[in-house]
Amino acid sequence: xxxxxxxxxxxxxxxxxxxxxxxxxxxxxxxxxxxxxxxxxxxxxxxxxxxxxxxxxxxxxxxxxxxxxxxxxxxxxxxxxxxxxxxxxxxxxxxxxxxxxxxxxxxxxxxxxxxxxxxxxxxxxxxxxxxxxxxxxxxxxxxxxxxxxxxxxxxxxxxxxxxxxxxxxxxxxxxxxxxxxxxxxxxxxxxxxxxxxxxxxxxxxxxxxxxxxxxxxxxxxxxxxxxxxxxxxxxxxxxxxxxxxxxxxxxxxxxxxxxxxxxxxxxxxxxxxxxxxxxxxxxxxxxxxxxxxxxxxxxxxxxxxxxxxxxxxxxxxxxxxxxxxxxxxxxxxxxxxxxxxxxxxxxxxxxxxxxxxxxxxx
Ligand SMILES: Nc1ncnc2c1ncn2[C@@H]1O[C@H](COP(=O)(O)OP(=O)(O)OP(=O)(O)O)[C@@H](O)[C@H]1O
Ligand SMILES: [Mg+2]
Numbered sequence: 001x002x003x004x005x006x007x008x009x010x011x012x013x014x015x016x017x018x019x020x021x022x023x024x025x026x027x028x029x030x031x032x033x034x035x036x037x038x039x040x041x042x043x044x045x046x047x048x049x050x051x052x053x054x055x056x057x058x059x060x061x062x063x064x065x066x067x068x069x070x071x072x073x074x075x076x077x078x079x080x081x082x083x084x085x086x087x088x089x090x091x092x093x094x095x096x097x098x099x100x101x102x103x104x105x106x107x108x109x110x111x112x113x114x115x116x117x118x119x120x121x122x123x124x125x126x127x128x129x130x131x132x133x134x135x136x137x138x139x140x141x142x143x144x145x146x147x148x149x150x151x152x153x154x155x156x157x158x159x160x161x162x163x164x165x166x167x168x169x170x171x172x173x174x175x176x177x178x179x180x181x182x183x184x185x186x187x188x189x190x191x192x193x194x195x196x197x198x199x200x201x202x203x204x205x206x207x208x209x210x211x212x213x214x215x216x217x218x219x220x221x222x223x224x225x226x227x228x229x230x231x232x233x234x235x236x237x238x239x240x241x242x243x244x245x246x247x248x249x250x251x252x253x254x255x256x257x258x259x260x261x262x263x264x265x266x267x268x269x270x271x272x273x274x275x276x277x278x279x280x281x282x283x284x285x286x287x288x289x290x291x292x293x294x295x296x297x298x299x300x301x302x303x304x305x306x307x308x309x310x311x312x313x314x315x316x317x318x319x320x321x322x323x324x325x326x327x328x329x330x331x332x333x334x335x336x337x338x339x340x341x342x343x344x345x346x347x348x349x350x351x352x353x354x355x356x357x358x359x360x361x362x
Pocket of ligand 2: 108109110132137212213214
């Protein structure tokens, strides 16, 4: 019976807050071992009284099973200092990145999905939230229409397990309600769903959690920044001036002093058209320069330019995005963009303090 041994036994117990081990969440401290007694401190990570009782009972049970019923066990609950842990509710999710745009249809979902897959291809652990509650597209893009997430009971609270496909962990309103029902969701319920996607889903350890937003600056964006400590935002635009004008409006919401979420960079989508049979030709159908000028205006960088090609649209519609197909030429720009995004996240995390949820009265 020694400290390591005890920690190993307690490792099997989940934090009701997020399904991670109480040890990995660093909630156990000051372990003391005597001849016939064990005592330690257990941080209460915002648990309900029921969850607290259940964790207590689980700790007693594993230790008594390991060391016998006669052992004297003292568990002291302590409050954890939330100001000390910027990401305290999600310590196992390193970076949370929202993908936003001004206009609809510029390719946010396409960018979210293929960037997530490209980050995964570069070796990262990645999750994806479809926060477009009115028009979820993740189920179709992954060929998961009609699938439902599994439930897991966590100390008396039912939680959702994300769906897994192509190495990503995924959640979408489309996995929970029928598409035609999503349309009746309004303000407070929308906010509730975003909160549930973070708090009632058991996310695995992730390097990046990507959030695919609906267009513009609505309730969902506002709720998101108040619910989730965002690492930053990726803006998507097409090259023409009108798209950029709308993107600036959307971007300005994130840059408001009371919100203050960093812009990690800009992805210019549909930068040029390249027909399959003429792979070296570029036709600038939507003009040029939008991505660059948005990056300059946000004092961020152009992460990449993605051509308009038939394979990208087909991949999205068929449930097999280009990043999981066998076409290097189509994957190259996504991999380059993902690499640049990872670099900007590193720079951001060195320069700025950890992200926090935005506190505001709206
Ligand atoms: N680079 C591209 N090449 C070809 N087709 C593309 C490209 N990017 C997006 N598309 C297609 O354009 C359409 C709109 O893209 P997408 O759904 O990703 O946009 P969105 O910004 O998420 O739209 P919404 O605002 O409705 O959420 C889709 O059919 C998608 O397959
Ligand atoms: Mg979309």
